[in-house]
Amino acid sequence: MKSERRDGLGRQAQSRIFRDGTYGRRPLVPVDPDLLERKAKRAMSRRAYAYVAGSAGMERTADANRRAFGDYRIVPRVLRDVEDRDLSVELFGRRLDSPLLFSPVGVLELAHRDADLAVADAARELGMPMVISTQASTTLEDCASRLDGSPAWFQLYWSNNDDLVTSLVQRAETSGCDAIVITLDTHMIGWRPRDLDLGSLPFARGEGLAQYTSDPVFTRLVEERAARGDDAPKRRPTLAAIRSLLSMSRKHPGGFWNNLRSPLPRAAVETFLEVFSRSSLTWDELSFVRERTKLPIILKGIMDTEDAHRAVDCGVDGIQVSNHGGRQIDGSFAAIDALPEVAAAVDGRVPIIFDSGVRTGSDVFTALALGAKAVAIGRPYVYGMAVAGAEGATEAMRNILAELDLTMGLAGCATLADITSRSIRRC
Structure with a gap:
């Protein structure tokens, strides 16, 4: 001490x-x-x-x-x-x-x-x-x-x-x-009603992913996914979806405005959900x-x-x-x-x-x-x-x-x- x-x-x-x-x-x-x-x-x-x-x-x-x-x-x-x-x-x-x-x-x-x-x-x-x-x-x-x-x-x-x-x-x-x-x-992930009732999974907003988005292996997986175009939005955007996209763009490495136009932040979230455990x-x-x-x-x-x-x-x-x-x-x-x-x-x-x-x-x-x-x-x-x-x-x-x-x-x-x-x- x-x-x-x-x-x-x-x-x-x-x-x-x-x-x-x-x-x-x-x-x-x-x-x-x-x-x-x-x-x-x-x-x-x-x-x-x-x-x-x-x-x-x-x-x-x-x-x-x-x-x-x-x-x-x-x-x-x-x-x-x-x-x-x-x-x-x-x-x-x-x-x-x-x-x-x-x-x-x-x-x-x-x-x-x-x-x-x-x-x-x-x-x-x-x-x-x-x-x-x-x-x-x-x-x-x-x-x-x-x-x-x-x-x-x-x-x-x-x-x-x-x-x-x-x-x-x-x-x-x-x-x-x-x-x-x-x-x-x-x-x-266990069944957690407090999060479920709010529909809130931080990782889906790009939060708590710093170890992944800074990793060369994970970065390669994200770039490959983005190149395939797997994660293009398929539903009409809502206000909540826009907020989630803003959060992903803020948390992802690189400039915020570039990230807004890039498929990488969304691809990073989807890649994490795929490889987490x-x-x-x-x-x-x-x-x-x-x-x-x-x-x-x-x-x-x-x-x-x-x-x-x-x-x-x-x-x-x-x-x-x-x-x-x-x-x-x-x-x-x-x-x-x-x-x-x-x-x-x-x-x-x-x-x-x-x-x-x-x-x-x-x-x-x-x-x-x-x-x-x-x-x-x-x-x-x-x-x-x-x-x-x-x-x-x-x-x-x-x-x-x-x-x-x-x-x-x-x-x-x-x-x-x-x-x-x-x-x-x-x-």
Whole structure:
């Protein structure tokens, strides 16, 4: 951590907030998770909030993710020296100041105009890894440059075009990323009523496609499609269609006015929809990426012990227990409930990352106690960014880290190694 000592994060954060309060100043972003979300909702468009906050179906999985943390209770231990606390952790040969990561979140331009660059600024300030999304609004090269040596991982959505997969992996390695995170649970987009009721898919408007439109393989596919004339409008244009075309033209590389007259922006959207994912992917094909990079490979979306065993047997370097924050399947069980079983199956052979439903420092503590080595945060930092840009994202993550620090001290844990299964009980 660049600006604060690790051993006093919680107390320093509290002191700063209370000191500012004596002058009538409130926190930059709300500390309470529910209040933070409500304030972010007011700052975002209806379409943007639907995309970020929405989950699959009746959102029972997202609700289960949050509620399940309440089934675990922290066991405080006393008369232990916790004056100096060390929150650092080693992952894939790199020592990190804390166990928190910025989860990959797509189409961040919906939340704030600075999008992924704001997250890079926050991650650099806090010394936390940023997992750069395939569906980013900014190229991974620009994000890596903005991170300026701070840890960067790349999240890979596995396209049905092998050349594109190869190109994305090579770009991540060339850009200095520390790991490849292959997302397994989004080979098709879940049924998300909030987006569906608005008829809103950001990618269809050219949003969140920066990794693709900056890629030489994807560019070639787009040019070939445009040359065939496959995407000429076949229906009378509507006002909504015109708005979508304007959005595509603004987001596509090159000048806006040239793009308006060009078939390329529309061809890029159609090409993306065609090549985005591969539902035929099997375990046997994981070697394809392994043969193309020396970077550690993490499989994201593991919820079953058999899958965990299979992943380790396939030689991956880490797994991420996740149900995509409830965005993919309505009625799935909570990710935190999958964690202890998966951790037992892995038995320390590879590190486990966790995400889904985490909103507070005590949630992070629980995940660490159940077997995670690091915890990835998603919506909370996006809400912070929606409220106050890079500073808001920084503050939202710093608040979670501060609460984790205090929770550790109050529970009698001076280091992350002190957080074990004995640190919690299930009700």
